[in-house]
Amino acid sequence: MMMEIKKLGGGYNPQLQTSLPEELRCYDPEKETDESSHKAFVTTFPRGFAFEVLKVYTGPPEIVLKFRHWGYNEGPFKGHAPTGDLVEFYGVAIYQVDEGMKIGRVELFYERGELLGGLLKGAAIDSSAMEAASSCPILRNTG
Numbered sequence: 178m179m180m181e182i183k184k185l186g187g188g189y190n191p192q193l194q195t196s197l198p199e200e201l202r203c204y205d206p207e208k209e210t211d212e213s214s215h216k217a218f219v220t221t222f223p224r225g226f227a228f229e230v231l232k233v234y235t236g237p238p239e240i241v242l243k244f245r246h247w248g249y250n251e252g253p254f255k256g257h258a259p260t261g262d263l264v265e266f267y268g269v270a271i272y273q274v275d276e277g278m279k280i281g282r283v284e285l286f287y288e289r290g291e292l293l294g295g296l297l298k299g300a301a302i303d304s305s306a307m308e309a310a311s312s313c314p315i316l317r318n319t320g
Contacts, residue, residue, distance in 0.1 A: 189214045193289055203255060203293055217255065221296060222248035222264075231267075240272040246287075250296060257299040264295035 193206045209217070218226060226248035234241040247265035268287025272280055 189218060192285055193293075203297055220252040221250060221254040221259070223252050224249060237274050237278065238276075240270075240274060242270050242272075244268055244270055246292070250299070253299070253302055254296040256301055257297050258302045260299045262295065262298065264292065266291035266295075 189206075189209075199205065199207075206214075226246065229245040229247065230242050231245055232243040234243070245265055245267050247263060250260050250262050250264050252259050266287050268285055270286070271282075271284040273282040274280055
């Protein structure tokens with residue numbers, strides 16, 4: 178499963194797939210790599226981007242749950258300045274697990290616009306500001 182996710186460009190790229198025309202994509206998972214995706218979100222959420230389980234509806238082997246994914250926009254994202262605002266979205270996840278509780282498949286259902294819209298509120302910034310944020314020695318060593 179991890180190799181399949183890696184082939185798609187990392188953890189966020191499979192979840193941010195879109196059928197929008199290329200010119201309307203503020204985040205294009207087809208152009209992002211595992212490394213660039215990780216860097217974008219770690220830079221944007223330097224204190225972390227929490228995944229909170231709110232309610233579990235069914236138990237193993239198919240676990241269905243409601244979640245909240247949230248963090249504070251304290252770093253730039255794709256040419257937009259940080260706002261300091263809470264960015265959050267809610268969704269439903271379905272996990273398939275085996276007898277040893279090892280995850281075999283994950284499906285996430287949520288509105289990607291709730292995440293990306295919150296990250297694009299900040300004013301446009303130039304590439305030197307983006308580079309300064311991504312050159313932070315602490316953030317640089319998280320991947």
